[in-house]
Amino acid sequence: MADDITADVLSSDSPSFADGYVGDPAVRDEWDNRYSERQRLWSGQPNGALVAEVRDLAPGRVLDVGCGEGADAIWLARAGWDVTALEVSGVALARAASHARDAGVDVRWVHAGLTEAALPPGSFDLVSAQYPALLRTPGATAERTLLAAVAPGGVLLLVHHAGMEEHRDAQESGFDPADYVWPSMVAALFDDGWRVEVDEERPRVIPEGGAGAHHTHDVVLRARRLR
Numbered sequence: 001m002a003d004d005i006t007a008d009v010l011s012s013d014s015p016s017f018a019d020g021y022v023g024d025p026a027v028r029d030e031w032d033n034r035y036s037e038r039q040r041l042w043s044g045q046p047n048g049a050l051v052a053e054v055r056d057l058a059p060g061r062v063l064d065v066g067c068g069e070g071a072d073a074i075w076l077a078r079a080g081w082d083v084t085a086l087e088v089s090g091v092a093l094a095r096a097a098s099h100a101r102d103a104g105v106d107v108r109w110v111h112a113g114l115t116e117a118a119l120p121p122g123s124f125d126l127v128s129a130q131y132p133a134l135l136r137t138p139g140a141t142a143e144r145t146l147l148a149a150v151a152p153g154g155v156l157l158l159v160h161h162a163g164m165e166e167h168r169d170a171q172e173s174g175f176d177p178a179d180y181v182w183p184s185m186v187a188a189l190f191d192d193g194w195r196v197e198v199d200e201e202r203p204r205v206i207p208e209g210g211a212g213a214h215h216t217h218d219v220v221l222r223a224r225r226l227r
Contacts, residue, residue, distance in 0.1 A: 023088055023113030027135070031089035035069075041092075042068050044099075046075035047130045048205025049159040049220050053198065054079070060125030063149055065114055066132040070096025070107070077105035081126070084108040086117060115141045125154040131161060134181040143186045147194075150225045155197075158183050162201045162217035183221040190223060198222035 021028055035041055050072055059080035064073045067085035069092050077083045077100070085107050087093045093109050100107045110117055114134060127149045134142040150156050160183055187199065204218045 021088075021090065021111045022118075023116040027113060028088045028090070032091045035089050035091040035095070040069065040095075042071060044069065044071050046072050047159065049202075049218050050128055050130055050157065051075070052205075053157050053220065053222050054126065054128070057126060057155060060154075061123060061151070062126040062128060063119065063124040065127065065129040065146070066134075067096055067109075068092050070099045072128065072130060073107045074100050074103050074105055076128075077107055078103065084110060084124070086110045086112060086114060086119075088113050115145050119145070119149050121148045122151045124149050125151055126157065127154070128157045130157075130159045132158075132181070135179060136181055136185075140185065140189065142181050143189055146186060147189060147225075152225055152227050154225050156186075156221075156223050156225070158186055158221040160219050161204075162219045183219050187221055187223075193227050194223050194225055196221070196223045 054076070059076075060082065062076050062081045062083050064076065064083060064085040067073045067087045068089075070085065073083050073085040073096060083106075085093075085096065087096070087109070088111075090111055093111055097107070097109055114132075115137060127146055129146060136142065146156060146158070164177060164182070183199075187196070190196065199221050201217055201219050
């Protein structure tokens with residue numbers, strides 16, 4: 001599986017991501033700068049919605065989209081999953097690989113954007129995207145890439161902050177929700193080959209510390225690919 005991925009793929013024992021990035025350099029640089037501003041950007045704990053939704057699944061192959069500093073990937077690996085973790089920031093991946101090494105788990109780290117990573121289609125029993133900052137593209141490329149990565153019988157789990165799709169302070173913050181992919185856009189692409197198992201807003205399990213702690217509710221979309 002990993003041999004089909006054209007981006008930089010390293011084991012936990014080789015935490016170096018200076019070269020081999022596949023994707024938009026501007027996106028990489030933006031996130032590298034953001035991570036470089038703090039020694040730790042996130043809480044270091046797995047996302048609560050991931051833990052709640054995955055506990056009843058048999059471990060298999062999982063793709064962690066936008067893995068950040070690696071908390072979800074490490075939790076999944078400890079739970080017996082075969083983890084491929086994708087991230088645009090080399091700074092974040094170096095931290096994630098170091099944390100995984102300290103935890104004694106193996107993870108495939110992929111330094112790439114989602115749409116550029118040449119992921120093998122239908123190869124993952126679980127595709128997890130927790131609060132992803134996926135830019136919208138013509139033809140819904142990002143959304144379709146998420147769906148295509150899920151194996152028949154597998155699960156797509158997409159979690160995002162509730163209310164962000166209608167966020168309207170773009171002029172002040174520089175954030176425009178129209179630029180990004182939201183769960184509703186992915187759900188709109190489901191056909192009869194998918195069964196929605198969860199599509200709801202719920203209170204967020206908020207970890208101590210880390211960016212994003214001010215968000216109190218999640219939108220959780222979980223769907224199974226039938227064929």
